[in-house]
Amino acid sequence: MSSKKLLARHMAAVTAAAALLPGPAGADTGAFELEEIVVTAQKREQNLQDVGISVTAIDSQAMSRAGIEDVSRLELVTPGVSYGFIGSDAKIAIRGANSNNTFADNSSIAGFFIDGVYRPRASQQSQAYFDVERIEVLKGPQGTLYGRNTFAGAVNLYTRRPDTEALSGGLKTSFSRFSKFTTEAFINAPVNDELALRFAINTKDSDGWIENRGDGEDYGQDDALNYRASLLWTPADNLEVLVRYTSLSEEGITAGIFAAEGICQPVNENGITDAFGRFVNCDNPYPGSDGDSFFDEPYEVATDVDAKRDNEEENITLDIGWDIGDSLTLRSITSYTEFDSEFDWDGDWSNVPGYVFYWDEEVESVTQEVQLSSDNDGPFTWTAGLYYSVDDIGFGFSQYRVAPFPFSDFADFQEIETTTKGAFFQGEYALTDTLRLIAGVRNNEEEKDTKTFAGASTDAGGDPLPGVNPTSLDGRPRDLYRYTLREDRSAVREFDIVTWKAGAEWDATDNVMVYGNVSTGFLSGGVNSDGSPFEQQESKAFEVGFKSRWADNTLQLNVAAYRNEFTNLTTQELIQLGGADVTITVNGGEIDAQGLEVELVWLPTEKWLISAGASFMDSEFGKFGVANPFEQANGVEQAFLDLKGDTPPWSPDMTLSVSVGYDIDLGDMGRLTPFLQTYYSDEYSTDDVVTYRTQRQDAYSKTDLRLIWTSLSEKLSAEVFIENAEDEEVLARTNVGGFDLVQSSYLYPRNYGVKFNYNF
Known part of the structure; x- marks a missing residue:
C-alpha cells in the first residue's frame, strides 16, 4: 500500500447519511449527486453502505447546511439521538440510554473521540x-x-x-442573534512533496442569550x-507521520453549573412539594433568597453573581x-491532553449577595493505541490492537456562604487516577x-x-x-481553601469486563446489503465523594437492518x-455531606429499548435534494x-420511587426530520x-x-430556513x-x-444571521 493509499483513508469524499447534503457535481451545473460515503467507523476505510452497523456520517458541507457548530444540533440530523446539557456537560442520549448522570466520577454513555483519541x-x-x-x-x-x-x-470527530497538493486557504465568518460573531480560517502550505503544514483558527464572541x-451579567456569553x-510528513511511500497540536480556550458567562435557571416546583393541594403534585409553585425555595426569581419565564433569571466560565484544553497527538x-x-496513535474547567454560580439563585457555588474540573490524560490491520483484499480481513491510558482527573464542588445566609465553607475535591488497558480483535470472513x-x-x-x-x-x-473575607473571596476555593485528605472517603477500585460482537452481512444485490449483529458495551464504575462505590453499567444490543440504493443511484x-x-x-441521589447537599451515584436498575430507524436520501432530479430521517422507539x-x-411523593413521605414501566428521559416515541434543497442556476452569477x-x-422527560x-x-417542531448563494468558481458563498x-x-x-x-x-x-465563506 503506497502513501497515496494511506492518504486516501483520510481524504476520501464523505457525505451524510440521515441528513445527507451532497455537494454539487460541478460548478457548471450545480447539480446534486449521491457520492460514495466513506467512513472509518470500524477503524478501516469502508463504504458506509458496506458497513453492517448504524452510522450517520456528516461532512463539513453538510455540517454547514445543518448549522452544526458543536454537538448541540447533531440530534436534528441523527435519528435515535437526543441532546441536553448542563453547564459545559453534553447530555447525549442514544436509543433509550441517556447521559443524565455525568456529574463527578461519571461518564457519557457515548464515547467522544477526536482524530481517534478519547476525551474522558x-x-x-x-x-x-x-x-x-x-x-x-x-x-x-x-x-x-x-x-x-x-x-x-x-461520536468520532475527524479534523x-x-x-502536499497545493497551497490553499479559507475564511468563514458569521454574525447572528445576540451579537454573536464567529470566524474560522485555515491555511494549508505544502513545503515539498513529502511535507505539508496546516493551521486553523476559530474565534467566537457573543452577548448572553439568557437575560x-x-x-x-446575562448568561450564555462566549x-x-x-x-x-x-x-x-511522508518520508517514504509506505510511511506517514501526522502531528496535531490543538489549543482550546472558551471563556465567558456560563449557562449554569447544574442548570441555567430554576423552574416551577410540583406541589400538592397542601402546597407541599410532591413528585405527583398537580399544582406548581414558582417561588424561589432557598431560605434567604429574595425578589422575583422568574422561575416561570424561560431565558430569564435574577441573580447577582457573574457566572464566570473558563475552559482550557491543550492536546498533542502523534499519528x-x-x-x-x-x-x-500498522498504526500508532499517541496523545497527551490537559483540560481545565472552572465555573462560578449564584448559590441561592436570587439577587441577594452572600452565596456562591464553584465547580472545578481538571484532566491530564496520556493515551496510546496500536492497531494492526490486514488489507481489505482476500476472504479474511481483521483488525487487532492494544490500548493503554492514564487519566489523572480532579473535580470538586465548593461553596462560600455568608450573611444573610448561615455560614458555610463546604468544599469537596476528588482526585482519581484511572488506568485503562485493552486488547481487541475483530475479523470478517467471506463465506461466499x-x-x-x-x-x-x-x-x-x-x-x-x-x-x-x-x-x-x-x-x-x-x-x-488569606483571601477569605467576611463577605466574599479574593479568588476561588480551589486556590484559597485548606484541603485535608479524607482516608475514610478514599478507595481503590478495579473493574474488568470482556465485551464482544458477532454478526453477518449478506449482499442481496449489488445495491442492497442486509445485516444483523449482537454487541455489548459498558460504562465505567467509580467512587463517590463520600467513599461509596458504584458498579459498572452494561449493555447488550441486537440489530438487524439493510442498506440500499435504488433508481439508478438517485435514492x-x-x-x-x-x-x-x-x-x-x-x-x-442527594445526600447531606459536611452540612451541604451533595449528589452521589447509585446503581438503580435497567432499561429495555426497541425501535426502528429510517434514513432516506432522494434526488428526483439533479437540481433537487430531499432527505429524511425517522426514529420510532419504545423504551x-x-x-x-x-x-x-421531594418532601413527599403522591402525598406519602417516602425515600424511593419505583419507575418500572415508565419511559426513560430523552426517549421520545417518535422523531422526524425532513430536509429539502433546490439549486437555481444563475449562469455566470453562480447558483x-x-x-x-x-x-x-x-x-x-428531562430527568430520571x-x-x-x-x-x-411537550412535543415540538423546529424549522430552519437558509438561502445560500455560491459563485460560479465556488470560491465565494x-x-x-x-x-x-x-x-x-x-x-x-x-x-x-x-x-x-x-x-x-x-x-x-x-x-x-448571515454567513460568508471564501476559499482559495
Missing part, C-alpha cells in the same frame, strides 16, 4: 467544531473496537489534515479562541501509519462472494485510585485564610431495527428505582440554493425522576438563515437540588 469528560464533548473533515455517529454499543464508555455508541434581570497546527508489505498496516461473518472480542481492565479531600476557609487555628434507503438491554444503570424502565428528591430543514419530536410534571417537555423559526422553548435537562429546587436549562432559542 462530558464537558469536553461540548467544545466548538472547527476545520472539521467529518463527524461519524455510531449507534449501538462499540465495546469491541472502542472499549470503555461506548456503552450506547460513539482536516495537511496535504439576567439582577445585578449579574469569548473563545481555538486553534490547531498540523504537520504531515503514525506504516504499510508492512502489501497486506498489513455475498455472505460474510463478523466476530470481535475485547478485554478491558480499569483501575481507579480515588482520593477525596475536604476543604475549609480557615487554618488549623480557626483563623481565616438511498437505510433501515435499522434494534433491541437494547441496559443493566445495572446508575442514578443520582421503558425495567426494575429501576430513584431516590425521591442560489434555498434550503429547508424541519424536525419534530414527541414529548419526553420522570414522575413530576414540570420536567416534561454567502448565506442568510433562521434557525428554530418557531422559537420553541425546549427543556434541555432538569434535576432537583437542595430545598426541592427544580433546576433546568433550555436549548438555544430562535437564531438568525
Whole structure:
C-alpha cells in the first residue's frame, strides 16, 4: 500500500447519511449527486453502505447546511439521538440510554473521540467544531473496537489534515442573534512533496442569550479562541507521520453549573412539594433568597453573581501509519491532553449577595493505541490492537456562604487516577462472494485510585485564610481553601469486563446489503465523594437492518431495527455531606429499548435534494428505582420511587426530520440554493425522576430556513438563515437540588444571521 493509499483513508469524499447534503457535481451545473460515503467507523476505510452497523456520517458541507457548530444540533440530523446539557456537560442520549448522570466520577454513555483519541469528560464533548473533515455517529454499543464508555455508541470527530497538493486557504465568518460573531480560517502550505503544514483558527464572541434581570451579567456569553497546527510528513511511500497540536480556550458567562435557571416546583393541594403534585409553585425555595426569581419565564433569571466560565484544553497527538508489505498496516496513535474547567454560580439563585457555588474540573490524560490491520483484499480481513491510558482527573464542588445566609465553607475535591488497558480483535470472513461473518472480542481492565479531600476557609487555628473575607473571596476555593485528605472517603477500585460482537452481512444485490449483529458495551464504575462505590453499567444490543440504493443511484434507503438491554444503570441521589447537599451515584436498575430507524436520501432530479430521517422507539424502565428528591411523593413521605414501566428521559416515541434543497442556476452569477430543514419530536422527560410534571417537555417542531448563494468558481458563498423559526422553548435537562429546587436549562432559542465563506 503506497502513501497515496494511506492518504486516501483520510481524504476520501464523505457525505451524510440521515441528513445527507451532497455537494454539487460541478460548478457548471450545480447539480446534486449521491457520492460514495466513506467512513472509518470500524477503524478501516469502508463504504458506509458496506458497513453492517448504524452510522450517520456528516461532512463539513453538510455540517454547514445543518448549522452544526458543536454537538448541540447533531440530534436534528441523527435519528435515535437526543441532546441536553448542563453547564459545559453534553447530555447525549442514544436509543433509550441517556447521559443524565455525568456529574463527578461519571461518564457519557457515548464515547467522544477526536482524530481517534478519547476525551474522558462530558464537558469536553461540548467544545466548538472547527476545520472539521467529518463527524461519524455510531449507534449501538462499540465495546469491541472502542472499549470503555461506548456503552450506547460513539461520536468520532475527524479534523482536516495537511496535504502536499497545493497551497490553499479559507475564511468563514458569521454574525447572528445576540451579537454573536464567529470566524474560522485555515491555511494549508505544502513545503515539498513529502511535507505539508496546516493551521486553523476559530474565534467566537457573543452577548448572553439568557437575560439576567439582577445585578449579574446575562448568561450564555462566549469569548473563545481555538486553534490547531498540523504537520504531515511522508518520508517514504509506505510511511506517514501526522502531528496535531490543538489549543482550546472558551471563556465567558456560563449557562449554569447544574442548570441555567430554576423552574416551577410540583406541589400538592397542601402546597407541599410532591413528585405527583398537580399544582406548581414558582417561588424561589432557598431560605434567604429574595425578589422575583422568574422561575416561570424561560431565558430569564435574577441573580447577582457573574457566572464566570473558563475552559482550557491543550492536546498533542502523534499519528503514525506504516504499510508492512502489501497486506498489513500498522498504526500508532499517541496523545497527551490537559483540560481545565472552572465555573462560578449564584448559590441561592436570587439577587441577594452572600452565596456562591464553584465547580472545578481538571484532566491530564496520556493515551496510546496500536492497531494492526490486514488489507481489505482476500476472504479474511481483521483488525487487532492494544490500548493503554492514564487519566489523572480532579473535580470538586465548593461553596462560600455568608450573611444573610448561615455560614458555610463546604468544599469537596476528588482526585482519581484511572488506568485503562485493552486488547481487541475483530475479523470478517467471506463465506461466499455475498455472505460474510463478523466476530470481535475485547478485554478491558480499569483501575481507579480515588482520593477525596475536604476543604475549609480557615487554618488549623480557626483563623481565616488569606483571601477569605467576611463577605466574599479574593479568588476561588480551589486556590484559597485548606484541603485535608479524607482516608475514610478514599478507595481503590478495579473493574474488568470482556465485551464482544458477532454478526453477518449478506449482499442481496449489488445495491442492497442486509445485516444483523449482537454487541455489548459498558460504562465505567467509580467512587463517590463520600467513599461509596458504584458498579459498572452494561449493555447488550441486537440489530438487524439493510442498506440500499435504488433508481439508478438517485435514492438511498437505510433501515435499522434494534433491541437494547441496559443493566445495572446508575442514578443520582442527594445526600447531606459536611452540612451541604451533595449528589452521589447509585446503581438503580435497567432499561429495555426497541425501535426502528429510517434514513432516506432522494434526488428526483439533479437540481433537487430531499432527505429524511425517522426514529420510532419504545423504551421503558425495567426494575429501576430513584431516590425521591421531594418532601413527599403522591402525598406519602417516602425515600424511593419505583419507575418500572415508565419511559426513560430523552426517549421520545417518535422523531422526524425532513430536509429539502433546490439549486437555481444563475449562469455566470453562480447558483442560489434555498434550503429547508424541519424536525419534530414527541414529548419526553428531562430527568430520571420522570414522575413530576414540570420536567416534561411537550412535543415540538423546529424549522430552519437558509438561502445560500455560491459563485460560479465556488470560491465565494454567502448565506442568510433562521434557525428554530418557531422559537420553541425546549427543556434541555432538569434535576432537583437542595430545598426541592427544580433546576433546568433550555436549548438555544430562535437564531438568525448571515454567513460568508471564501476559499482559495
